[in-house]
Structure formats: C-alpha cells, structure tokens
Amino acid sequence: MTGKAPPEDLLGDSLSARLGFQLVKAAIGVRRAYAAELRRHGLLPHQHAILAVLVDGEGLYQRQLAEAVRVDPPDLVPYIDGLVKEGLAARSPDPKDRRRQIVTITPAGTERLGEADRGLDVVESALFRRLSSSDRSRLRKVLAEIDQED
Template identity: 30%
Template structure:
C-alpha cells in the first residue's frame, strides 16, 4: 500500500484516482460517442453544433479558437456538416475574407436531438449524485491539471 498525493492510503491498486478517472472517462466517452452517432454525428461535429447552438453564428476563425482545433481540422468538420445541410457558411458582408458559420433549420433539429441524447447519457451517468455533488464534481474536475493542448485531445 502506498500513499497517493492526497495523503490517503489506497487498498486496491486499481482504485488509484488516475485509473478511476481513465476508466470512467472511457465509459463516458463511449456513451457520448454513441449518443452523437445515433444523431448521425461524430463527437467533434456534435461539439461544433453545440457551440453554434449557443452562439447562433460565428466566424470560422473564432470557432477554431474556441474549439481549440487547427483551422484545417475545423474546415473538414464544417465540410461534412455542410454536406449534410446542418450548417451553412457564407461570406461576411463586412469582410469578404471572413466566413460566417450558422446552423441551418435541419442543423437546429439535429442539435436538439443531440442535446436530448447527451442529457440522457449524463442523467444515467450521474443518477446517484445530488445537485450539490454535481456542482462539486464539476468544480473539482475543473482543477485537474489537463488542457486541450494535451496530445490526447489534439
């Protein structure tokens, strides 16, 4: 038995926080991926639609910055979403070099289905938590030292 960084002694090696986070993270990721797939989306496409759903429309450059993805990656995501009529890109009338991305009506309907699917996954994952515990969990996870620039996220 060894002490972890929190100073507690762990009885089981696989109960270490890193293993627990990895296992639960993998399960949560798989469930979210399945939820998006049921809506005809990849997780990256789903995240893009969620962002557009909150903002209404954005510049392509601004989206790349918020999503923290390379503009060439975002271009591929948007191409796929545009091919399926979920988003549309148009030139900004104030700056013809800039593209504005917006949800289409079909994209809004798909986003609604995806939001419902995500909510169902989250409700199942966190069914045994109180609202206060969920707030604490969100706060604690926000302090875990990771970033979207980590190699696993790029």
C-alpha cells in the first residue's frame, strides 16, 4: 500500500469497530479545538477547568481542586501559579490551618472565564452541529454514565 490512502481508510474494520478508539479519536479533535480557543483567551485547558470549578464556590484547597479537575496535586501547582501570576486566581492561607492554602477566583478570573466560555460555545456549536438537541442531551448522559467511578 502506498502513502496515498486517506487515514480513515487505513484503520481497518477491527479498529474502527472499537468504541474506545472512536471515543478517543473524537476526544482528540474536541480537545484540539478547545485548546485552540482557550489559547486565544490566554488559558490552558486545565486552567479553564480550575476557573470553572472555582467560579461556583467560595474557594477550595488545592487538593480539592486537583480531584475536581482530575490532575495529580503536584501537577496542579504550575497551573494555579500561572493563574495567580495573571491575577485570575488568588491563594490565601486557611484561617483554621495556616499550612493549607485556599484558592479563589478573582473578578478578572471570572471575566476571563466568561469570555472563554462564550468562545467555547461557538466551538461547541461548530463541533456538534450535526447533532440534534436531543442527541446532544443523550450524548451528555452517555458520557456521564461512562465517566462514573466505581
């Protein structure tokens, strides 16, 4: 076989039939589109997730944030450092235990998150344009079911 065949034709029936492969393939495309849009707003995907978690609360410990965005706690620190440096998040000592830090979103972080989310709305509309509203709803339910931790 020469290098002329489209990539889809090279997969074969065995790989194309695997749901996991199809899910990963779709996720890669979605992640690329998300990352490109978030880059326009000066954010990385994990930073966006951190801000999105923080916007609904009064602040969280770094360990809680790590669990929420599914990042190992030590790996989360550089993302938070970047947000703090940009003025999008703040760290403060826990009044009950000064060894622990509470991370909160700043007004600038809330504004940046809103801008990024509006951009992501456009990206999602384009990515999922072929799906009806009910198909999107069903996809959310299926993905939530797959994502359940046992």
